[in-house]
Amino acid sequence: DTEVTQTPKHLVMGMTNKKSLKCEQHMGHRAMYWYKQKAKKPPELMFVYSYEKLSINESVPSRFSPECPNSSLLNLHLHALQPEDSALYLCASSHTQLNTEAFFGQGTRLTVV
């Protein structure tokens, strides 16, 4: 099973709302990632968790708050987003953070109104 599952698939939220994106994998991977992708651009790394600890924060605004409750789950909490935050949010996982194959989920299409 090489599946990374993301929920929800689509999300529309107002600028004052609080919502969460969820990601799950059962491949025993110890590195998990959040990426943001705008139309016709490659994915941009936001956060990396390695062994459930935050390893990389690519200077992401604090209105995005990641959480890794356990080795299989990754959340992204959203609060007070702006319309320019509308994008496809992708979760990925890999065996470890270093130089191993990355597997991506199908993404959450987020629209901020």
Add this chain to the structure above:
Amino acid sequence: KQEVTQIPAALSVPEGENLVLNCSFTDSAIYNLQWFRQDPGKGLTSLLLIQSSQREQTSGRLNASLDKSSGRSTLYIAASQPGDSATYLCAVPTGANSKLTFGKGITLSVRP
């Protein structure tokens, strides 16, 4: 700083054609290179991972090659089908944290 380039940005071919997608990178000190496929509005599907010690990797109609010394990789698609229409991205892990550096992708359209 690692830079990954994919040219052309878009490609249209008739069904049945064999085709090659190119990926070039500026820093040859890579551990591996990964090819992905992305359908519109969907996530990335890993197609092939080729290690730095390998020259080729094959999966079905796909064959990826890697030439580290020249900073190039190619993805060969045999007997293309309309279902192959998608954006193809290559990526290499970069730096001490192995952060993936992506090319901008090649959008392939296979005409029936």
